[in-house]
Amino acid sequence: MAIKYDAAIATEIINQFGAAPEMLVQVLHAFVQRYGYISEEAIKQIANELNLSRADVHGVVSFYHDFRTTPPGDHIVKICQAEACQAMGSRALTAHAEEKLGIEMHGTTGDGSLSLEPVYCLGNCACSPAVMIDEKVYGRVSASDLDGLIDACGESQ
Numbered sequence: 001m002a003i004k005y006d007a008a009i010a011t012e013i014i015n016q017f018g019a020a021p022e023m024l025v026q027v028l029h030a031f032v033q034r035y036g037y038i039s040e041e042a043i044k045q046i047a048n049e050l051n052l053s054r055a056d057v058h059g060v061v062s063f064y065h066d067f068r069t070t071p072p073g074d075h076i077v078k079i080c081q082a083e084a085c086q087a088m089g090s091r092a093l094t095a096h097a098e099e100k101l102g103i104e105m106h107g108t109t110g111d112g113s114l115s116l117e118p119v120y121c122l123g124n125c126a127c128s129p130a131v132m133i134d135e136k137v138y139g140r141v142s143a144s145d146l147d148g149l150i151d152a153c154g155e156s157q
Contacts, residue, residue, distance in 0.1 A: 039069065
């Protein structure tokens, strides 16, 4: 669950990196670690305190797949989209996940329990297709395997 945004804490995070524009990516990672995502309010404050435009900050946020602008679900399901996983069925697995969850990539279920994200290599190419759920990597994942993993997420709440 995302933590409520606090401008004073945000300033502390930014100051940990010397409020230096060249530390933008590190600042953004720290915000994601603290808040779970980077809100519009955070983008404005980061831009102001690092002396960057909001467009500069938003451009970096939208470029990297690790950054999100909406609160994540309680569990994050990432399906590898790299070539080795595609060759072993990750496109079909992605379509299956989207249908099962009723959301598209970058989406979160209506109840906020799961987010579905693409990832571009989990370093598990020999065991394609690979999936990561809450920082744990699974290999050779079939549609039925994925169903079980997703169902287990619901049981752990």
